[in-house]
Amino acid sequence: MxxxxxxxxxxxxxxxxxxxxxxxxxxxxxxxxxxxxxxxxxxxxxxxxxxxxxxxxxxxxxxxxxxxxxxxxxxxxxxxxxxxxxxxxxxxxxxxxxxxxxxxxxxxxxxxxxxxxxxxxxxxxxxxxxxxxxxxxxxxxxxxxxxxxxxxxxxxxxxxxxxxxxxxxxxxxxxxxxxxxxxxxxxxxANTPLRLLALVVAGVAAVAAYALPLKLNIITAIAVAVIACFWLEGRMPKSLKEQAA
Known part of the structure; x- marks a missing residue:
């Protein structure tokens, strides 16, 4: 190319x-x-x-x-x-x-x-x-x-x-x-409230799960952040969803 x-x-x-x-x-x-x-x-x-x-x-x-x-x-x-x-x-x-x-x-x-x-x-x-x-x-x-x-x-x-x-x-x-x-x-x-939340949740989860073997805290942090944001997004008012997008 x-x-x-x-x-x-x-x-x-x-x-x-x-x-x-x-x-x-x-x-x-x-x-x-x-x-x-x-x-x-x-x-x-x-x-x-x-x-x-x-x-x-x-x-x-x-x-x-x-x-x-x-x-x-x-x-x-x-x-x-x-x-x-x-x-x-x-x-x-x-x-x-x-x-x-x-x-x-x-x-x-x-x-x-x-x-x-x-x-x-x-x-x-x-x-x-x-x-x-x-x-x-x-x-x-x-x-x-x-x-x-x-x-x-x-x-x-x-x-x-x-x-x-x-x-x-x-x-x-x-x-x-x-x-x-x-x-x-x-x-x-990280320029919307939902993305900032994902950042914070992933960071906290990665530190909390740091003792897991084989760097599994990385996978855990990603999974926790994705699940938390999906759960929260489903309960957000429409106006806030448009802002998060």
Whole structure:
């Protein structure tokens, strides 16, 4: 998709790169430490490179690595990755109207390349999907530009981390840059009372269930927050439901 002439030559492709450039260093730092973490966990270079290129999901990778090291059952690893990445279902539903006019293979590529920051930055720039062909092309080019820089920063830095392995000390704390990136996404998306409630409930549940083995507190927190918000939303007045949406 990056190399379609109509996409990468469009002015919005460069605009998309510029829009994500400010957070690219944080993404790269997080990718670097993820690469180091994979090697230090005992994964081979081949496995770490394959995980970097095929999974392309930092939070899911970091959640899965300690489970793999601990010898957790495959279903626990899959369930953890699934729950950690559930937010992309919401992202996909929101982006559906922007991308449904595209062929399936291009929609699939967009789905694979969607990341937290690209979604947040893109939807802030384009609150509504375009209705004409030129506008749709511009939006796709902008999204592709942000995808390109994000993917390059993440995968490039992660591969460097895999290559350097134990040469990069954990004391550098580069992984904290990735946490700051996610906090930025969190603050930008927690913009309604119901979303704030989900944030609080998930945080409390994660801390309360921290003693569970195999990082099951993550799955527990997600499940509790989803159930609580569904239950509350069903009892909200119509006016508040519209505000929460």
């Amino acid at each position: 990056f190399f379609l002439p109509s996409i990468h030559r469009h002015p919005q492709f460069r605009q998309g790169m510029r829009s994500i450039a400010s957070v690219a260093p944080g993404i790269a730092a997080w990718g670097l430490m993820t690469g180091v973490a994979m090697v230090r966990s005992g994964m081979s270079v081949t496995e770490a490179v394959a995980m970097t290129m095929l999974v392309y999901a930092g939070s899911s990778q970091l959640a899965a690595i300690p489970l793999i090291v601990a010898g957790a059952p495959a279903w626990v690893i899959w369930a953890t990755g699934f729950c950690v990445n559930l937010r992309f279902v919401v992202f996909s539903l929101h982006l559906r109207d922007y991308l449904m006019h595209l062929p399936r293979w291009r929609r699939l590529i967009n789905g694979f390349l969607t990341a937290d920051m690209t979604y947040a930055v893109f939807t802030r720039q384009f609150p509504e999907p375009a209705t004409d062909a030129e506008g749709r092309l511009a939006q796709e080019a902008n999204l592709a530009g942000s995808y390109f820089l994000t993917w390059t920063a993440w995968c490039g830095a992660s591969l460097v981390g895999v290559g350097l392995g134990n040469l990069i000390p954990s004391a550098w704390g580069l992984g904290f840059a990735g946490v700051l990136c996610l906090l930025g996404v969190l603050c930008s998306l």
